[in-house]
Amino acid sequence: MIVLLVTVFGLAVNTTLVAYTATRLLDVRYTLWRLVFVSVVSQSIVQYGLVPTLFAPFDGTTPSPDETAGAVALLALAFVCAPVIAMIMLVVWEAVLPTGAVPPVRSWFKGVRARLRRTRRYLQILAIASRHGLFGLLRGRRQLGQGPEQARSLRLALDDAGVTFVKLGQILSTRRDLLPPAYIAELAKLQDQAAPIPGATAAELVETAIGAPVGEVFSRFDPEPMAAASIAQVHSAVLHGGQAVVVKVRRPGAAQAVERDLDIIGRLAHLLDRHTAWGRSMDVLGLAAGFATALREEVDFTVEARNLAQVAVAHDRRRAAVGVPRPHPDLSDEGVLVMERLSGVPLATAGPVLAERGLEPGPLAASLLREMLDEVMIDGIFHADPHPGNLLLLDDDRLGLIDFGSVGRLDRELRASLQAILTAVDRQDGPALADAFIGVSARPDELDQAAFERALGAFMARHLMAGTAPDLRMFTELFRIIAKYRIAIPPELAAVFRALATLEGCLTAIDPGFDLVTQARSVGEAYAEQHLRPAAVKDMLAEEAADLLPVLRKLPRRLDRLAAAAEAGRLTANFRLFSRAEDRRAITDWLHQVLLTVLAAAAGVMSVMLIGIETGPSLTDDIGLYQFLGLALLLIASIMALRVLADIFTKPRDRDDAR
Template sequence: MTELFLTVFGIAVNTAAVAYVATRLLDVRYTLWRLFVVSVCGYTAVQYGLLPALLRPFEHREPTSDEVAPVLALWCLVLVCAPVIAMILLVIWEAVVPTGAVPPVRTWFKGLRTRVRRTRRYLQILAIAARHGLTGLLRGRSQAAQDAEMARALRRALDDAGVTFVKLGQILSTRRDLLPAAYIAELSKLQDQAAPVPGSSAMRVVEAAAGAPIDEVFAHFDAEPLAAASIAQVHTAVLHGGEAVVVKVRRPGAKATVERDLDIIRRLARSLDRHTSWGRSMDVLGLADGFAEALREEVDFTVEARNLAQVAAAHDRRRSEVRVPRPHTDLSDEQVLVMERLPGVPLASAPLRERGLEGRDVAAALLREMFDEIMADGIFHADPHPGNLMLLDDDRIGLIDYGSVGRLDRELRASFEAILQAVDRQDGPALADALVGVSTRPDELDQVGFERALGSFMARHLVPGAAPGIRMFTELFRIIARHRIVIPPELAAVFRALATLEGCLTAIDPRFDLIAEARDIGQRYAERRLRPAAVQDLVLEEVADLLPVLRKLPRRFDRLLTAAESGQLSVNFRLFGKAEDRRTVTAWLHQTLLTVLAAASGIMAVMLLGNQNGPALTESLTLYEFFGLSLLLIASVMALRVLADIFTKKGRPD
């Protein structure tokens, strides 16, 4: 038993030593499972392969005194082969199966039930896609992208797939910059409807949020929902003070369903990005991430309550005529949102003429409100479709459903105003500069071509008498995408909101001149910025920003004069100012140096191995050949180090 223990202990120590040496030489951290496998292989190859072959001549006799030193040297050389063999196996393993490609063994059975449910749902989605003939689209058949029948099939498939995919289709229906008109028309037909949850279940959720029985919170609560969608349903209620409210209740299991489907959408987006050219050109990964973020906010009602409170405060600050519902945050939580009920009817079906209202005036007021939210408030309704617009009983406009909002900081608002001014002047170069100034400039931008394309666009769509429509927004986005201009998501949300609003304005008044009205609004903002009070505020803001710098200037100027007077004035120049750049260049130099040294050592090893002359160490090995074998091992270690850097993220310069 003692001998067995010592044997196992010796094998464990030798295996650990091999793993430690291999890891240190490669300077890369691997999983314990990989290190264990390759170390055992390296130790076994040496212990039961190379060492027996080395000692075979001395099986029946003892080495002479002249043979002891050579055999000891060869024995040390053979022992070095164990970590080298382990290094070779590690590099091959990393090249074939990169680290992270397979989940760790300890996680194989963790969350098995979740993975089974996700796989079942994934297969269900693939079955729906196959049933509607979408497998060709997933395989990258770009010609299907212009097929109206394929657009109808996509709409039916998304409808069958459920809540998350219906929401995805609704979002895509506003992306006229990405999809052809046939797809936009079909996806716009998606309706987010579902069977209502029983009123008793909804009431229990409301009681949990309010922390009190339903009768103590509300004077009246209608158990029958006013509307039911796949994420939430809406009930009407009256508070004890007499205020009419609506109660938005999240459906049980909606959050888990959304999270599961978002994971599947991310996987599908990754597959499309990897296997289709149109998926990469549309940046489906970015779309999936943006959609996931927006939908998670929509599921969490605390986000909508915060948005409503912020928008209401902004409206009060500028005394807006457009109303938004006020939230009751003390009665709301992540699953329940209680807010003011706005009395009115949907704006799309409102009898404007019967109430003495002109469609043009209503459309102009709605457009002014959108620009006020964008330019003055910096927070705006990101989805102003007809279902979110109301005409109230007092003839004012009401905006509801602020689950999705856009936000612009001061710099982006100034950039958007510069875009409006360039459009108003029909100035193609100024519009190009404004768009490039807020975007990630591509490495190779055809500035002249971009300016001409924008000038041609404005000459076709932004002249008096031109009728703006879907084609105008689609063409603008195509120009931006063709020149690889990446607009910030916040500003892209502005364009999408205006594109969505354009359809509502046309429905209110088919003769509404969006371009002329937008120009008038832009001129008002420009005039407002030129008023004495506005100029004074701007100057005060700039001076406040400059004051810290101005305070430091005299002291720094005095230091410069003192250094110049004493002859100590110097200039420091650093070629690579960023630490990341220095690390990248250092990694390249290390790889280049190791490659050169490995090649030189390998050439010298081959030359020495081919030299049969020199002092004999054994009957079959000379001293030069021993040096050649040693150099060959050294060359192998350096070459493996370079390959390890290449096959792992550590060695990939960003």
């Protein structure tokens, strides 16, 4: 028993020493189980392979006094080989299977139930796609067709897949810039309907949110919902003060179902981006990311309440002609939202009502576009999902916007940049448009600006010349040009273009002949005229003066210091080639790698020369002193070479993770 304990203790000590030495020499941290594995294997190779081979000349006999020094040297060389063998295994392992490619062992059994549920749901989605003949699209074996049959199959598959996929289809039904007309028509048929939860359950959720019985807050609460969808349902109610409100109640478990399906959508998006050309051309990864962000905000009603309050203040400030409901934050939480009730009919079914009231669809659509652009250019907060289901025709013939679960925000600088982009488009000025796009992004290192300007000029000549009929597909081509030249548009501006693409579906629903680009130009001209008014110019000058005043205050002191330094002959200019710490570290790392590579090569050449010397002192009958020194030098060369390889395989990934 004592012998076994001593053996185990010795093995543990040797394993620790080998792992520590290999880690220190490579200057890389590896997982514990990987270090233990390579340490045990390297010791086994040394103990059962290398040592018996080196000591074979002794035939198991005790070395003589003359041979003792050589035996000790060989034994030391053998045990030094253990960390080197471990280092070789670690470097090869890192090259073939990098750290992080496989989850840690301790996490393999965590969340098994959640992974099983996700896998079951993933297989269910794939089965639905296969049942409707869409599996070939997922694998890239078929292209997205133009006919109504495939469009109908896609609509049925999304409908079968449930709430999250239905909402994805509803959003895609407004993206005329991405999908053919047959798909737009089919996806517009998707209805997000669900069996309502019992009125008693809804009342309990409301009471939990407001912290009081329903009767103490509402003079009337209708237990029958006005509408029921998969995420929430809406009840009509009246406060004790007489104000009509709607109560939006989230379904129990809706947030968990959305998260599960968003994970599936993200995986499918990566699959389509990797295996299909049509998926990459539609930027399915960007669509999936934007959809996930919007849907997560939609299931959290505190986000919508905050958005409603901010939009209402902005509307009141400029006296907007479009109505938005006012929230009651004191009666709301993340699962319940109480807000003002707007009396009207959904825009999607308002066609007969427009005719009855004698309303012209063109002016109504123009007012909606003006409202959207006012939100973007003046308020800096806008409805990011203005599809027909979120619009009402109110009883007073105005338009009403609802469902502010997802909004976009632009600061003053981004609004000015968007104004510059729209002005350049209106003037068909390619260089100005290129400067506007470059101004809102990090300039690529190898940008061919002349080619970029020519591409934008050709784009505008193709889509915006007199006599052409511009459509929303031009946004798709514009984004392709931007992506080709690696111009990174801020996500806030990308949200504006997505909202305009979605809004086009609403405008077409009101007036099928509505020309978005022409109307947007007229609105842009009105903005330009407003900026040229004396009051606007005065405000602009006041803002610029306020920004410039701190600089002007410091300018006399700085000029005096410069003049004094010049008079005393102390005026100098410093130029620091590597002023950034990151640049200095990168240069240092490169120099270290080059130096280690040169030293490793030199040591390797010297070791080969020493091993080839057959004369000189002998350690054993078969190994001379020079050969032993050559082997030791070869180990040193191997260590330096492995250190360089470890840097190559691991340090770039470490820098990327740090960024």
